[in-house]
Amino acid sequence: MAATAAAVDREAAWLTELDSPIGDADHGTNLQRGFAAVVKVLGSDPPGTPGAVLTAAGRQLISSVGGASGPLYGTLLRRTGKALGDAETVTAGELLAGLRVGVDAVAQLGGASAGDKTMIDALEPAVEALATSFDAAADAARQGAEATVPLRARKGRASYLGERSVGHQDPGATSAALLFAALAEVAGPEVAE
């Protein structure tokens, strides 16, 4: 979560810039505010297990981010955390299974599927590639985000633009790639399972 907050801080201006032509220019500031609050709450009351860390982080994102991305990322972390249960340690394979539950919950909450030009376009390939390695997941997420450029948005604010949403990279898919890059950074390149 600290690595994610740092990545979001570093790239906040870019995320907001991506959210300008096809959104309302707040994605960077939304996530910056959200993950700063996450780091603060985890620091002041450190949860005892990986599952509890993600659950607390998700709850904090939901309550501190006003944009669509708050409830969506909040659901991702909360549902992944719940799936991990109260285990003291979590293997890469267990994290993969938990993230699958979390990403499915995001798809259900937002009603988006692959190709709709949303964060799902980075999250789904990342989770699939996590079976290979954390680095592969980060690469798949980045490629998924880049592949949103030619797509026409079918969910979220960008969908109001219809055909005019084509030609721009989705901000939420881009931030999802930052999340998986941060995960790879702290988890290392080892093979999952």
Ligand code: ADP
């Ligand atoms: P808002 O659109 O409310 O201003 P943000 O700018 O923080 O919220 O986040 C926008 C991002 O949220 C989009 O780029 C997209 O990836 C994601 N998003 C929006 N709606 C949905 C949805 N229904 N399902 C999945 N992701 C979505």
Ligand code: MG
């Ligand atoms: Mg926005």
